[in-house]
Amino acid sequence: MKVASFFRFVLSVFIVVNASARATSAPPTARAPAVKGFRAYAGRWQVVEGVLHAGAGAGPKLISQQSGFATGEVGVEVLLPDASEGNAGFIVKVSEAGIGADRFRGYEVSLNARRQMLRLARHRQNYEPIEDVPCRVPVGKWFPLVVRMTDSTLTVVVDGKTVQTYEDRDHPLRSGAVGFRPWQREAHFRNFWTKTDGRTAKIPFESGRPHLSPEKTLSTADLSPIAVVVRHALTAPPAVGQDLWASQPRAPGCAIRVIDPRQPDRPATTVFSDPDGCIYDMNVSYDARTLFFSFRDKDEQYWHIWRINTDGSGLKQLTDGPSYDVSPCQLPCGDIVFVSTRRFGFTLCQPGPASNLHRMGSDGGNVHCVSMNTLSDFTPQVLPDGRVLFTRWEYIDRDLTYRQSLWTQHPDGTAYQLFFGNTTRDVGTFWQARPLPGHSDRVVATFAPHHGFPHGAIGLIDRSRGPEGVKNESFTYITREFSTIGDQRHEWAYRDAFPLDDHTILCSYGDPRLRKYRIYLLDFAGNKRVLYEDPEMGCYFPLPLRPTPVPPVISTRVAAQTSPPKSTSDQRTGTFLLLDVYRGLEPTIQRGQVKSLRVMEQVRKTEELRSRAYDQSPVMGYGTYYAKRSWGTVPIEKDGSAHFRAPALREIYFQALDAEGQELQRMTSGVQIMPNEQVGCVGCHESRHSSPPATGHTPLAALRPPSELREPAWGNDGIVDFP
Known part of the structure; x- marks a missing residue:
């Protein structure tokens, strides 16, 4: 591809991706104004x-x-x-x-x-x-x-x-x-x-939204049948998102049942049951005819993904092997995105494996990794515009604990972007996020801590108000029992939210007095009613069995890579075009100060250190958990632009350097690029709502081929070490 046409391509890609992050679909349930006019x-x-x-x-x-x-x-x-x-x-x-x-x-x-x-x-x-x-x-x-x-x-x-x-x-x-x-x-x-x-x-002041009483919002007259998971509670994990390898069922036995809330006296229909096994989580297809769930038998260590028709037929195991496979979600094309530990590596401050987003065919074939995180990704769902929404736990030279925010990417791993909450301190973890029907910028989620049980409050996130925000504006607590979550552990609380419309949500709630989880219908004012409970076990993951619109298929721009790189010798690359490094850095950093950009990698932890101090001894250093690799530097042009190749499917970030190679500013979140992907950036630390400026000229870096990374002089495969 010629350089000039590549610039036009990258610019168009940026505009499309940025617009998709801000736009909503033309929903049948468009959000009405609070006050008319x-x-x-x-x-x-x-x-x-x-x-x-x-x-x-x-x-x-x-x-x-x-x-x-x-x-x-x-x-x-x-x-x-x-x-x-x-x-x-x-x-x-x-x-x-x-x-x-x-x-x-x-x-x-x-x-x-x-x-x-x-x-x-x-x-x-x-x-x-x-x-x-x-x-x-x-x-x-x-x-x-x-x-x-x-x-x-x-x-x-x-x-x-x-x-x-x-x-x-x-x-x-x-x-x-x-x-x-x-x-x-x-x-x-x-x-x-x-x-x-x-x-x-x-x-006159006139309401733009109809007032709905709890009698109306909590009515079951229009509800569809609901599939639920019935099992005993899991033990506490060390951190949210780590229960896939750490938590154990407190007793054997599980089932998938279908209930009809319109006929509460009618017995539930059992779709699947196992007296000795356990189900971790479950999801539903767009046509509401297939359930995808992660299950393990009594003698198994690992969760694997299965599928079954809602009438109980067609049971099939989709994944196997020595890895934890959970959280399946059907993509618009029919493939499945899920979370797996099958990519090598361990979390930093916990003794378990790291987890990444993976993708496979509907029959379980062609499994490949589509994320680069060195810690944990979890609970993917698809937005109405076709992007994958998920929670990412990451640490890049920043404070700890409040680092589990929501991100999006295309199903092939491209167009990676923050969705919400990278600097929020009120909620430890935003997870189990699902979009309101027809809305790509409004989601409900479980507001959970970072440590302990993955339970908390149910809340609403409004991305139209920006990727960061304050309480009661950008994110709002719906449930009444909690005014804040922070990093407070709650064994009995809310989880598993599924929005039915702009007014009501299905969820699971564990009443601390009963010490058992039941299925509830919840409205946005915090009112709720019980829909189903089991006399002995808890009930989780309520899924309405009603067809939902299939989002558009986002075309794949990169070839599938079946195995992520394990060494620098087999490394594939993508290409970045940075329009102006100073957009977002000025006035603290003056134009002309930045001479080069360093590409850094946080190296995956390859050894399990369960018996060591804090699961990470010897500690890497006071300022970071990670071993670091420098992939080298690339030049910044006089107009602030840069055009360069960077390693794909690795957790990388950038440092802006002065003429002496000293750091002026660094990123504190990871960048993801897929093999052969081409990414355009407006600036560094600029608003994520920014569009490319109308400067009237092509960035200087776009007029030349991409720079190759200039390796550091110390060798050592770029690893930063002080022997």
């Missing part, structure tokens, strides 16, 4: 009998879809129920809004009941305080708030009294929309109106 940017907004209730938060915004308001008046009645800290009120002349306290252009006109003051501020994607003006702010009663606007002035009237007139001579904001914004306190609004050209318009 308004757009919410985070926060909790609810309309009851014409009153807008705004929950406390870090500056969420509700903005009218009527834009271009330049001169005139706006008014609303406000109720601040108490004198708590924080403020709330109007934002006017709003444009360029986004999620984040200061992500907009406009003026803030807010009231603080505790301090009895009016706050005026300007926002230009930042916070520019204008002045705080003492004024009487009523508490516990309705009062009017009015803002009169000209091209450059704001006049604020609180409870009928003019408090302040401000003229913006330096940076006047000319026009925009009107909205509401609470800051760290709740507030209520009613009787909203605007006045332009002498005409007053009343704008």
Whole structure:
């Protein structure tokens, strides 16, 4: 492929991948706005009998879809129920809004009941305080708030009294929309109106979402039959995701049953049973005719994947051998993606094998690895847009514990990207994530700790608000028993969520008083009802037996590699095109400072060290768990671009170096590239929502063939060692 055409190819690939990460399918159950005629940017907004209730938060915004308001008046009645800290009120002349306290252009006109003051501020994607003006702010009663606007002035009237007139001579904001914004306190609004050209318009607050009572959301009238796993509980693993090799059944016996919630008195139908074996987990095909499950007999050490028809026919074992194979998920093409330890290597701080995503045919043939992680991947599911969503546990020179976030990739291992939660500290592990029907950016998941039982809360993640976020905005706890999870171990809690629609979820819940897991129907308000229980064993993995739309098949861009590289001599490569290393690094790192990029690898742990100190003695070093390999350096062009080959199917990351070869910045997450894959990057540490800039010229590095890595001078196969 010619270099110029390769640049166009990489650019188009980046745009397609980035767009798929942000876009949702055209769902039959599209998310309705919280308030008609308004757009919410985070926060909790609810309309009851014409009153807008705004929950406390870090500056969420509700903005009218009527834009271009330049001169005139706006008014609303406000109720601040108490004198708590924080403020709330109007934002006017709003444009360029986004999620984040200061992500907009406009003026803030807010009231603080505790301090009895009016706050005026300007926002230009930042916070520019204008002045705080003492004024009487009523508490516990309705009062009017009015803002009169000209091209450059704001006049604020609180409870009928003019408090302040401000003229913006330096940076006047000319026009925009009107909205509401609470800051760290709740507030209520009613009787909203605007006045332009002498005409007053009343704008009612109307809910954009129907109110559903628990009687409606928890009704079983429209539920399909449900397949469930019945077995005894497993023992505690050392960490979530490690139960596939560490946990053991507390007693023998298991079954797959089908229940009909519409007929609770009808006995469950047994599809599969074994008095001595155990089932680890289970999944369902798109046509709801086949169940895939991981099972082991009483004399077996390893879980293997099986399939069976929902009527009990067609039982077949798909995998075998000395590896743990779990979490099967059907791909749109009919193949199966699953988790396996069959790629060599061990986890770092636990004495068990590492696990990776693998792919196989529907008959169990053509098994090959499609991920590079040196720790653990687990619970893959397919999003409506065809990407594979899964949890990845990784450590790259960062803090410990809160490192189990959600990632996506194409079924062939290409287009690897963060989905959510790489810097979140409220939840130890986001796992068992499944998309809401028709949504590729909204998923429910188990919010679990890192250590101990893989149980916790059920929560909602909204990726449309960005790949990172704050509690109650980007991720929300649905279940009521837990306000946070952190790294707290819970033997009896929630797990196995399966969203039925935008309102209800199937799940398994272990009531600590009963010390047994049962199947529940849960709504998004946290209400729940029992659907099924076994008198002796626990019930897990509820799967609705109803057909679901098959996602699009994402074409394979690389040839399958049956065995990952075990040495550097048989290494295959992919190609990176970096458009501008400084995008995301400036202004901390000045343009011109970065001269080269070093490609580093975290080397897989090849020895089981169960008897050693902390399972890892001799410890690699104070700053890292890993042995490291330098694959060498590549040059950075004057415009910040780079074009180079890198080793495929290894856990690699990059370091930006100065003229003396000293590190300026490093990545703290892994990069995955498949053999012959071509990847385009906008910058380093830039927003993952960024698109390639319209510079008008082709990056210099794209005008030449890719650089080959310049091996380090010390040899030793690149291993960093200090003998």
